[in-house]
Amino acid sequence: MEALPTSLCHMVAMPFPVRGNINPMMNLCKLLVSNNSNIHVSFVVTEEWLSFISSEPKPDNISFRSGSNVIPSELICGRDHPAFMEDVMTKMEAPFEELLDLLDHPPSIIVYDTLLYWAVVVANRRNIPAALFWPMPASIFSVFLHQHIFEQNGHYPVKYPENGDKRVCYIPGISSTRLADFALNDDSNRSKQMMQYFLKGFEWIHKAQYLLFSSIYELESQAIDVLKSKLPLPIYTIGPTIPKFSLIKNDPKPSNTNHSYYIEWLDSQPIGSVLYIAQGSFFSVSSAQIDEIAAALCASNVRFLWIARSEASRLKEICGAHHMGLIMEWCDQLRVLSHPSIGGFWSHCGWNSTKESLVAGVPFLTLPIYIDQPFNSKMMVEDWKVGCRVKEDVKRDTLVKKDKIVKLVHEFMDLDGELTRDIRERSKKLQKICLNSIANGGSAHTDFNAFISDVMHL
Template identity: 55%
Template sequence: MDDPTQAPPSIGGHVVAVPYPGRGHINPMMNLCKMLLSKNSDIIVTFVVTEEWLGFIGSDPKPRNIRFATIPNVIPSEHGRANDFVTFLEAVMTKMEAPFQDLLNRLQPPPTILVSDFYLFWVVRVANKINIPVASFFPMSASFFAVLKHYHLLQQNGHYPVKLSEDGDKRVDYIPGNSAIRLGDFPLSDDSWRSRTLLQSALNAVPWVQKAQYLLFPSIYELEPRAIDALKAEFSIPIYTVGPAIPYFGYGHIDAELGYFQWLDNQPSGSVLYICQGSFLSVSKEQIDEIAGGVRESGVRFLWVQRGESDRLKEMCGGRGLVLPWCDQLRVLQHPAIGGFWSHCGWNSTREGAFSGVPFLAFPIFMDQPLNGKFITEEWKVGWRVRTNVKEDTLITKDEIASLIKKFMDVGRDEARDMRKRSRELKQLCHCAIASGGSSQTNINAFLSHILQSAKPELGHSS
C-alpha cells in the first residue's frame, strides 16, 4: 500500500476523500473517486478510513491512483455500530476531527480539494481554517436533503413530533422540492430520545454545507429534478448530481466461481425475486419469519441475501431459491432472471434497482428509506409498497406477503406489466445520464475541471 505521506511523481491534483465510516457512505464515495479517476488518471485520491474499515475494504480492487490513509477507530469495533448507533455517531462527530487534522498536515502532496461526507461537518471547519476547498457529499437523495434543510417547517406547522397512529397518513406539501409527503414518511419524526439525537446530528450538519465550496449528490438530475432545481435556487455554491455513483463500469464480467450466478443462469427470464433488507438495520425477527413464510407460500423463485441468518431462512423458505449471506448486488440485479427487488429502499439500493430496470417491492425501515419508497411507488411508479399504512408496529402476515408477491411477479397482469415497462424506461433514463453528454457526465466533468483549476501552483495549500 502506498504511503500517503510520501509524494508520488507529478500529478494533476490531490483529492482527499473522507466518508462517514459506514457501508452506505463508503461505497458511493469510493465509486465517485473511481469515476473521477476514469476521467483523469493524473489525479491521485487519498481515501481516509478508520482502521476497522481498512480491514473491511483494504483488499478490494481499486485503481492504482487511490491510496488509503487511516485514522484510529472511534470506538472499539467489538461494540458494533448497530448495537449502539447513537454512541457510535456521537464518537464520529467528536473523536475523528483531531486525528484527521493531524493526518491532513502530513499528507503529500498537499491536498487540492477535500470531498467530505455531509455528516462529517467538522471536515468543512478544518478545510476552511487552512484554506482548502471542500465539496460536501450528501450520500442520500437531493429530495431527502431538502427535507432536512426545511425540517423546521414541520415544527412551525405543528406536525413535529408525528403521532403515527393518528396522523401518519396525513400529507403535507410545504417542503420545497418535494410533492406532498405523508407525515409517517418523515425521518426521525417520533419523540424518542434516539430519534431526537440522530435528527439533531443531521440538522447540525446542514448549515455547514453553505460553508463548503461545492455540494455533490450521488443522484441523477432526471430522477429528482424538482428537488435539484429548488436547492440550486437556494444555494450560492455549485450543486452537482454525479450519480448514480454505483460500480456500473465493467459490470459485464461475472466471476464463474460465484455459484449463485450459475443458478440464476438456469432460471426463466424475469422469474426470480431478489430480496435484500440492507446490511445494517433490519426488521424484527418476527417480521423476517413472516416474510420467509410468505416467500415459501407464494411459490416464486427467490434469491435472498440476509447476513447471519441464511441457514435458518433456507429451512423456512423452501427449495425454490437461494439464501446467501452476501452477493454482488448490482450484477445480480442486472441478471435477466431477476424480475423484482424486495428492498429496504436505501439510496444505494434504490439507484442500483433503477439503473438495472428492476421493479421494487418497497419495504423501508428508517431514515431516508420511506421517502425513497415514496419515489419508487408514487413518483416513478416502478414499485408497490409492502406496508400500505404507516401505523406503528404492525406485523405484516405471511398470507398478505404471499398474496402480494404472487401478484407482483405475475407478468401476465396488466398492472405488473405496466410497472415493468416504466422500470425499463427509468433504466434508459439512468443510462442516458451517464452517456457522453448526459447530465451526470457533464456534472462530473465540470466538477473535475474545478479540481484541476484548484491544482494550479498559485492556489497552493497553507497550513
C-alpha cells in the same frame, strides 16, 4: 513535504464510516480517477474499516489512509447506534486533522460526507477547499434544509399513528407526502438525536465550496432546481455513483468467482421469474418479520434469491432445502439485478440499492426501515410508479403477515398481470432515462466533467 506537480490534484475523501456511505464515496473516487489520471485520492477510514476493505480492488491512484481508531468495533457493527453516532460526531475530528499532517502531499481538496461537519471545519481552518458529498436523494437534502417548516406547521415531531397518514405539500420541490414518510420525523429519542446531527451538518454547508449529489437530475429535477435557486455554492448532480458494471450488461463473469454458483443458478431460471430480496447491511426489520417473510416465500412457490447476511443460516433452517429459492450471505448485487432472470427487488429502499435497481430497470417491493428509506419508497411508489409497498400503514411495529405477503408476491411476480406490466414498463423507461443521463452528453456526465474541471483548476 514534497509538493505534487502542479498538474495533479490530491483529493482527500472522508466518508461516514458505514458501508452504505463508504461504497458511494469509493465509487465516486474510482470514477474520478478513471476519468482523469491526474487525480490522486487518499481515502480515509477508521482502522476497523481498513481491516474490512483493504483487500478490495481499487485503482493505483487511490490509497487507503487510517488514523487512530476512536470507534470500538462493537459500535462499528451497529449494535449500539446512538453510541456509534456520538463517537463519530465527537471523536473523529482530531484524528482526521492529525492524519492530514501525515500525508505525503498536502490536500488540494477534501470531499466529505455531509454529516461529518467537522471535516469542513478542519478544511476551513487549513484553507483547503471542501466538497460536500450527499449520498442520499437530493429530495431528502431539501427536506432537511427546510426542516423548520415542519415546526412552523406543528408537524415536528410526528405523533404515531395519529397523524402519520396526513399528507403535506409545503416542502419546496417535494410532491404531496405522508408525514410518516419524511426522514427522522418521529418522536423517538433515536430519531431526535439523528435529526440534531443532520441539522448540525446543514449549519456548515455554506462553508463548503461544492455540493455533489449522488443522483440523476431527471429523477429529482424539481427538488434540485429549488436547491440551485437557494444555495450559493455550485451544485453538481453527478449520477448514481454505483460500480461501473452498470454499463457492462453482457459481461458473463461475476466479480468474485468463488460465488459464481449463484449466477449459474440464475442462468437456469426463466426470464423475469426470480424475486431478489435484500434488506440492507446496517438496520434490519425484526426477527418476527423476517420469519413471516420466510414462511410466505416457502408457501408462495415463487423463485427467490435472498441475501440475508447474519440471518442466512437461520433462514436456511426455516426454509429447508427449498427447491425454488437460494439464501446467501452476500452477492454482487448490481450483477444480480442486471441478470435477465430477476423480475423484482424486495428492498429496504436504501439509496444505493435504489440507484442500482433503477439503472438495471428492475421494479420494487418496498419495505423501508429508517432515515431516508421511507421517503425513497414514497418516490418509487408514488412519484416514479415503479414499485409497490409491502406495508401500507404507518404503524412502526405492525407485522406484515404471511398470507398478505404470499398474495402480494404472487401479484407482483405475475408477468402478465396488469399491475406488474405497467410497473415493469415504467421501470424500463426510467432505466433508459438513467442510462442516457450518464452517457456522453447526458446531464450527469456533463456535471461530473464540470466538477473534474473545477477541481483540476484549484
